[in-house]
Amino acid sequence: MTATAGTLKHAFDAIRRADRLLVVAHSRPDGDAVGSVLACWMLLQQMGKQAEMALSDAVPRIYRWLPCSSQIRHWSRVEGDWDAAILLECDSVERCGMKGLENRFLINIDHHFSGRAFAPVNWIDTGACAVAEMIYRLALAAEARITPDMAACLYSAVLTDTGAFCYEGTTAHTFELAGELVRCGAQPAAIAQSIYFSNSESKMLLLGRALANLRCAGSLCWLWVTDDDMLRSGAEEQDCEGIVNYAIGVSRAQAAVFLRELKDGRFRLSLRSKGAVNVARIAEKFGGGGHQNASGCTLEGPLAPATERILAELRSEVLVRAENESPPAI
Numbered sequence: 606m607t608a609t610a611g612t613l614k615h616a617f618d619a620i621r622r623a624d625r626l627l628v629v630a631h632s633r634p635d636g637d638a639v640g641s642v643l644a645c646w647m648l649l650q651q652m653g654k655q656a657e658m659a660l661s662d663a664v665p666r667i668y669r670w671l672p673c674s675s676q677i678r679h680w681s682r683v684e685g686d687w688d689a690a691i692l693l694e695c696d697s698v699e700r701c702g703m704k705g706l707e708n709r710f711l712i713n714i715d716h717h718f719s720g721r722a723f724a725p726v727n728w729i730d731t732g733a734c735a736v737a738e739m740i741y742r743l744a745l746a747a748e749a750r751i752t753p754d755m756a757a758c759l760y761s762a763v764l765t766d767t768g769a770f771c772y773e774g775t776t777a778h779t780f781e782l783a784g785e786l787v788r789c790g791a792q793p794a795a796i797a798q799s800i801y802f803s804n805s806e807s808k809m810l811l812l813g814r815a816l817a818n819l820r821c822a823g824s825l826c827w828l829w830v831t832d833d834d835m836l837r838s839g840a841e842e843q844d845c846e847g848i849v850n851y852a853i854g855v856s857r858a859q860a861a862v863f864l865r866e867l868k869d870g871r872f873r874l875s876l877r878s879k880g881a882v883n884v885a886r887i888a889e890k891f892g893g894g895g896h897q898n899a900s901g902c903t904l905e906g907p908l909a910p911a912t913e914r915i916l917a918e919l920r921s922e923v924l925v926r927a928e929n930e931s932p933p934a935i
């Protein structure tokens with residue numbers, strides 16, 4: 606299933622025609638969203654455009670060192686007059702969490718399986734390892750110079766969106782792209798240090814609480830934190846990033862889920878899987894989205910029925926995959 610609505614050329618032509626462009630990405634931005642918004646904005650500036658970038662949520666702490674990240678506007682409603690708005694990694698206008706985009710000329714650039722051609726211009730490439738790869742290709746099309754700042758933003762996006770080059774879909778091409786970005790000035794060790802070894806104490810305390818809640822049954826592993834856990838460890842939403850990886854890190858785990866209680870009693874879920882087990886499909890069933898091996902969605906509480914609902918879906922997905930594949934050698 607590859608969405609093929611529009612090509613690089615469509616997106617590039619639309620960008621070329623506009624003078625004033627706004628760049629936005631989805632709410633609760635991840636490394637790909639932040640890095641790609643920044644690199645796209647830098648590219649637009651090189652192209653001589655009047656450009657601004659905005660996100661509905663604050664830039665997570667681990668990405669605030671990225672060049673120019675302090676210039677990202679924090680908006681709940683779009684301000685200003687724009688010829689076009691570039692939406693990165695949004696499967697709908699709503700996904701960016703900002704009002705006031707509905708009647709604007711939109712350019713939709715996405716690499717998710719859940720990507721949809723909702724805008725006048727759509728470029729969806731599910732083969733791209735990160736939306737940053739698409740921004741890189743835009744920069745090549747524009748014959749722009751990949752500056753060290755752009756390279757750092759794009760490299761950080763590729764690094765985080767491939768799970769530090771661990772997820773399915775990481776190919777020789779991914780490393781060629783990463784290599785090119787390093788040649789352009791991205792510094793792998795310094796970037797890894799800033800993203801993976803700069804955690805707050807509150808995040809580590811929260812992780813401890815989550816790990817105390819780790820449960821496994823068959824090839825499923827799950828863990829959770831309540832709002833009380835969040836309060837007691839002094840953690841913020843961004844401190845939940847990556848906790849699910851400890852559950853999928855269990856040897857027998859084929860699929861894993863991390864559940865976080867929200868203030869309104871609902872639960873925010875992060876799903877992970879190994880190999881052919883597809884958690885994007887499950888997240889989409891519940892109104893979320895993402896990639897085959899990494900996705901997210903929100904469920905109604907309380908914890909016990911929410912856990913049962915998601916485990917039932919994961920169990921049947923793992924079973925379907927097991928039936929379609931030859932059994933592993935013992």
Ligand SMILES: [Mn+2]
Nearest residue numbers: 637735736766
């Ligand atoms: Mn992405």
